[in-house]
Amino acid sequence: MIDMTTIAELNSGHMPDWCAGCGDFGILIAIKNACTKLNLPPEQTVVVSGIGCSGKLPHFIKTYGFEGIHGRTQPAATAIHLANHALNVIAVGGDGDGYGIGMGHFIHAMRRNLDYCYIVHNNEIYGLTVGQASPTTKKGIVTKSTPHGTPEQEVNPMLLSLSAGATFVARGFSGDIPHLTDIIAQGIAHRGIAHIDVFQPCTTWRKDLPYELYQKMIYKLDAEGHDPTNWESAVKKAREYERWPIGVFYKVEKPIYTDEIPFIKDKPLVKHDISNVDISKFVEEFL
Amino acid sequence: MVVVNRLNFTIGGPAGSGVATVGVLFAKCLQRAGLEAYGTNDYPSLIKGGHNTYMVRAAPEPITAIVGEFDMLIALDKKTVEIHAAELSEGAAIIYDSNKVKDAETLTHRADLVMIGAPLSQMAATAGGEIMFNTVALGASMGVLHLDFAILQDLLTKIWARKGQKVVDANVAAAKAGYEFSQAALKAPFKIKIEPMADKKKMFINGNEAAVVGAVRAGCKFVAEYPMSPSSSILHLMAGHDWTYGIIVKQTEDEIAAANMICGAGAAGVRAMTATSGGGFALMAEALGMMGLMEVPAVIFESQRCGPSTGLPTYTEQADLLFALHASQGEFPRVVIAPGDPTECYVEAINAFNIAEIVQTPVIVLLDKFLSESSMTVDDFRSIQVKIDRGKLMSDEQMENSPGFKRHAFTDDGISPRCIYGQKNGIYVCSSYEHDETGFTSEEAAMRVSQINKRAKKLKSIPDYVTAPSFHGADAAEAEILIVCWGSTKLPALEALKLLSSDEAKARMMHIRYASPFPAKAVLAALSSAKNAVIFEGNSEAQMRTLILQKTGYYIEKTYLRYDGRPFTPEEIAKHIKKLLQK
Numbered sequence: 130m131i132d133m134t135t136i137a138e139l140n141s142g143h144m145p146d147w148c149a150g151c152g153d154f155g156i157l158i159a160i161k162n163a164c165t166k167l168n169l170p171p172e173q174t175v176v177v178s179g180i181g182c183s184g185k186l187p188h189f190i191k192t193y194g195f196e197g198i199h200g201r202t203q204p205a206a207t208a209i210h211l212a213n214h215a216l217n218v219i220a221v222g223g224d225g226d227g228y229g230i231g232m233g234h235f236i237h238a239m240r241r242n243l244d245y246c247y248i249v250h251n252n253e254i255y256g257l258t259v260g261q262a263s264p265t266t267k268k269g270i271v272t273k274s275t276p277h278g279t280p281e282q283e284v285n286p287m288l289l290s291l292s293a294g295a296t297f298v299a300r301g302f303s304g305d306i307p308h309l310t311d312i313i314a315q316g317i318a319h320r321g322i323a324h325i326d327v328f329q330p331c332t333t334w335r336k337d338l339p340y341e342l343y344q345k346m347i348y349k350l351d352a353e354g355h356d357p358t359n360w361e362s363a364v365k366k367a368r369e370y371e372r373w374p375i376g377v378f379y380k381v382e383k384p385i386y387t388d389e390i391p392f393i394k395d396k397p398l399v400k401h402d403i404s405n406v407d408i409s410k411f412v413e414e415f416l
Numbered sequence: 417m418v419v420v421n422r423l424n425f426t427i428g429g430p431a432g433s434g435v436a437t438v439g440v441l442f443a444k445c446l447q448r449a450g451l452e453a454y455g456t457n458d459y460p461s462l463i464k465g466g467h468n469t470y471m472v473r474a475a476p477e478p479i480t481a482i483v484g485e486f487d488m489l490i491a492l493d494k495k496t497v498e499i500h501a502a503e504l505s506e507g508a509a510i511i512y513d514s515n516k517v518k519d520a521e522t523l524t525h526r527a528d529l530v531m532i533g534a535p536l537s538q539m540a541a542t543a544g545g546e547i548m549f550n551t552v553a554l555g556a557s558m559g560v561l562h563l564d565f566a567i568l569q570d571l572l573t574k575i576w577a578r579k580g581q582k583v584v585d586a587n588v589a590a591a592k593a594g595y596e597f598s599q600a601a602l603k604a605p606f607k608i609k610i611e612p613m614a615d616k617k618k619m620f621i622n623g624n625e626a627a628v629v630g631a632v633r634a635g636c637k638f639v640a641e642y643p644m645s646p647s648s649s650i651l652h653l654m655a656g657h658d659w660t661y662g663i664i665v666k667q668t669e670d671e672i673a674a675a676n677m678i679c680g681a682g683a684a685g686v687r688a689m690t691a692t693s694g695g696g697f698a699l700m701a702e703a704l705g706m707m708g709l710m711e712v713p714a715v716i717f718e719s720q721r722c723g724p725s726t727g728l729p730t731y732t733e734q735a736d737l738l739f740a741l742h743a744s745q746g747e748f749p750r751v752v753i754a755p756g757d758p759t760e761c762y763v764e765a766i767n768a769f770n771i772a773e774i775v776q777t778p779v780i781v782l783l784d785k786f787l788s789e790s791s792m793t794v795d796d797f798r799s800i801q802v803k804i805d806r807g808k809l810m811s812d813e814q815m816e817n818s819p820g821f822k823r824h825a826f827t828d829d830g831i832s833p834r835c836i837y838g839q840k841n842g843i844y845v846c847s848s849y850e851h852d853e854t855g856f857t858s859e860e861a862a863m864r865v866s867q868i869n870k871r872a873k874k875l876k877s878i879p880d881y882v883t884a885p886s887f888h889g890a891d892a893a894e895a896e897i898l899i900v901c902w903g904s905t906k907l908p909a910l911e912a913l914k915l916l917s918s919d920e921a922k923a924r925m926m927h928i929r930y931a932s933p934f935p936a937k938a939v940l941a942a943l944s945s946a947k948n949a950v951i952f953e954g955n956s957e958a959q960m961r962t963l964i965l966q967k968t969g970y971y972i973e974k975t976y977l978r979y980d981g982r983p984f985t986p987e988e989i990a991k992h993i994k995k996l997l998q999k
Contacts, residue, residue, distance in 0.1 A: 172838060175684075187845045188847075188856060188857060193837045193838075193844065193845075194846065194847070195683055195847075196846070196847040196848055197679070197680075197706060198703065198848050203673075205679065207666075207680070208666075208677035208679070212637070213685070213686075213838055215838065216837055233670065233673075234672075237673070393662075398664060399838070401637060401662055403637065403804060406632060406634075408632055408633045408798065411629050412796060416619055
């Protein structure tokens with residue numbers, strides 16, 4: 130009998146301390162669903178996070194976790210993946226974590242085509258620090274730190290990852306768990322870097338962005354015949370503001386970073402024997 | 417009088433003309449002739465032009481610094497003749513490019529020098545390429561010394577073999593042309609004679625190179641680094657050997673990424689390191705604390721240069737000691753090691769990786785520009801016994817039988833058995849939040865205190881013999897003065913001891929390698945029994961004195977501090993000791 134990973138197995142025993150109605154719940158459930166769907170063994174899975182409401186997520190799923198410092202999910206996930214590429218690495222973070230303080234790492238992670246999935250809880254606000262503008266807060270929105278309205282143009286995360294060379298770019302909505310489950314499962318299964326931006330309502334600080342508004346504005350890309358193999362049309366969709374597309378924007382198969390590292394073909398780096406490294410070749414150079 | 421087997425050599429020229437390459441080859445030739453060599457450099461922060469020098473000293477006995485005037489100079493440009501003529505000993509030889517320096521005799525204002533003006537570039541062009549003009553000069557230097565040409569030929573063959581026989585032949589021809597030219601040009605035998613001895617098969621290696629070989633020997637598998645002088649050669653050397661030794665070498669987008677990567681790799685169970693200088697280390701401070709709280713092993717090599725800020729990027733300083741000890745918010749155990757010579761760089765690199773895993777905390781290895789780029793003849797590293805100790809790392813088999821495993825479990829020594837990602841029964845979150853024994857976030861007061869205390873205990877597992885300072889020179893009982901130094905100051909200080917013994921001043925030297933954990937007992941014992949003590953440091957605030965005071969209560973009144981970007985010279989150390997002893 131094949132041992133299947135179940136939702137119950139993924140229960141960490143810790144109750145999330147997110148606000149009632151927070152979009153993070155939907156994302157957590159979708160990640161668990163995707164892990165079950167793909168039958169990922171919990172001890173072979175690492176959920177990496179930064180700091181923020183989303184940063185707490187690893188504690189609420191019974192897999193290995195790495196809850197790092199603010200904005201640095203990508204370097205940590207990169208190294209965990211390279212140290213042991215047999216692991217399934219899922220990185221999660223907020224819009225502030227990934228597109229603000231961690232923006233530099235985000236772009237570089239996308240261009241490296243490492244094989245892991247990065248899910249951004251995008252609620253267009255800094256939640257845990259109690260309500261400041263984030264890089265995705267739209268121009269003119271009033272927050273605690275922008276009493277006269279955000280003076281800056283918001284970033285467009287989809288355009289950023291598309292232009293940086295990401296090989297899987299998608300967007301989901303935390304209020305549509307079956308759809309989000311499917312997107313995340315695709316992202317994890319994708320061989321290469323997957324960037325999934327998720328509309329995540331913040332019921333405390335962004336009451337102007339309720340579930341109902343998202344439900345009204347969003348539409349599904351696959352329902353309208355979008356071709357996810359076409360990068361130009363993905364860019365076009367990423368620049369659509371009148372309606373908000375969700376689904377897979379772009380997907381392409383390219384060699385991944387570890388394909389070009391010959392010595393880890395047979396076994397992951399962590400399994401290499403280090404008990405008695407022979408330095409003779411190196412020493413010869415200095416004789 | 418002919419001097420045998422003892423000389424000082426220097427080469428100068430614009431950046432990009434292969435000054436250091438020739439200097440290292442010169443030293444290696446003499447090393448193959450059975451001598452011991454020491455080499456170091458001086459250069460400004462630019463790619464082409466400017467003025468670079470590489471200095472070599474060779475002698476029959478082990479040496480650790482340049483002492484005395486130069487006996488031979490290769491001048492690749494006019495500026496070199498102008499700057500260095502005054503540093504030459506009586507009867508020294510100058511090898512220069514006769515096309516670039518037309519008036520060498522006038523420039524030096526000296527009649528005693530052996531002038532060898534050769535059309536280096538033309539000779540190189542004839543041999544196969546103008547670019548080898550420095551090889552012609554190297555050949556000429558060997559010609560002056562009448563050193564068996566086969567030694568240089570072997571060395572050039574070894575170095576250029578990877579570029580093919582044509583390149584080897586051209587370089588040998590260029591060197592031979594220079595060799596024959598200077599022999600013909602010598603009107604009388606040169607004042608220094610090399611009487612070759614058996615090649616002792618030793619290594620000629622600098623601090624950065626030795627640290628890299630040590631890291632490789634220690635089983636380092638992951639390197640994440642952002643380039644920064646004077647640590648960049650660590651990145652280059654690692655990258656050049658990645659496939660040979662199965663090491664993933666990642667040039668990162670910045671030092672923040674580098675530090676976070678080695679933390680991730682450490683949590684995943686591979687030995688990981690980064691290298692940087694003070695500016696990059698400043699960017700790593702937050703991640704350093706994360707490693708401490710997460711109890712993740714990682715090794716950071718920090719090669720100090722003149723700060724603050726950009727400072728003097730290619731000059732040396734020992735001013736990051738207290739920074740290394742205090743970087744990052746909050747309190748956590750860290751290990752800070754400052755090796756003093758290339759062999760210690762090798763040994764302490766291995767210790768660093770072992771200690772990082774034994775106590776599950778970050779280890780900082782403090783180098784500096786001077787140590788990073790000073791080379792010495794050392795015994796083959798393969799003769800040093802090495803043990804790989806991974807501490808309480810759990811095997812897959814052990815984890816199979818460890819239900820209910822707690823990653824941060826309380827233990828007598830504060831060190832918990834450690835599982836890594838992928839193992840059965842180990843599931844936990846490696847968290848930057850304060851946590852309970854399982855790794856789950858805890859802001860509960862008692863748990864906070866227990867975890868702080870647990871982590872604080874860990875450094876006690878590092879035995880005293882590992883951290884003990886080393887002593888050199890006169891015995892404690894007969895010494896009139898105790899010279900205290902740390903890190904790379906060991907190199908000139910050891911030579912100063914030799915100068916002093918000839919003056920019969922009885923000096924003892926204490927070299928401190930471990931800043932954390934600090935060998936307080938041994939340091940206090942040495943200081944309290946000393947008749948007189950003085951500390952030599954490459955900074956303006958006497959940072960090691962502050963640390964010694966903090967850890968032992970002993971205040972060393974006398975200091976000799978240098979912070980002009982240059983390393984100490986043995987002569988100035990000896991002179992100062994004599995002054996203190998009124999000799």
